Amino acid sequence: MGSRAAKRRRYHESQHLKGASNGTEKTGVILVHGFMVYECKDCGDKWNMYLEKGVEDFGDNHKPSPFIIRCRCGGCAQDVSSIIELGDFMPLGGNMSYFANRATSNCGVPVLR
Numbered sequence: 001m002g003s004r005a006a007k008r009r010r011y012h013e014s015q016h017l018k019g020a021s022n023g024t025e026k027t028g029v030i031l032v033h034g035f036m037v038y039e040c041k042d043c044g045d046k047w048n049m050y051l052e053k054g055v056e057d058f059g060d061n062h063k064p065s066p067f068i069i070r071c072r073c074g075g076c077a078q079d080v081s082s083i084i085e086l087g088d089f090m091p092l093g094g095n096m097s098y099f100a101n102r103a104t105s106n107c108g109v110p111v112l113r
C-alpha cells in the first residue's frame with residue numbers, strides 16, 4: 001500500500017527537478033496571473049486567453065505563449081492586446097480558455113473551452 005504512494009511521490013519529485021513544477025499537481029487549482037485577448041481573423045471571434053503561472057511570467061522558468069493560435073473555427077487567431085496583468089494570481093475558472101504550463105512543452109499550450 002505504501003509503496004504505490006512512494007512511487008507517485010518520486011515521480012512528482014523528478015518532475016520538480018526538471019523545473020516543470022507548475023503548482024497544479026499539488027493543489028489541483030490552476031493559477032493564472034494575466035491574460036491576452038485573441039481575435040480570429042477568419043470568424044471574428046474574440047476571447048481571453050489566460051496565462052497559467054510560469055507562462056509569460058517573470059519567474060525563472062518563464063515560457064512564452066504563441067502569438068498565433070488555432071481558433072475553434074479552424075482559422076487563425078492572434079494576440080491583439082498584449083499581456084494584461086491581473087496584479088495577483090487567481091484561480092482559473094472551469095470555462096476559461098488559457099495557456100497551460102505543461103512539462104512536455106517549452107511554450108504555453110493553448111486550451112480552448
Ligand SMILES: [Zn+2]
Pocket residue numbers: 040041042043044045071072073074075076
Ligand atoms: Zn475563428
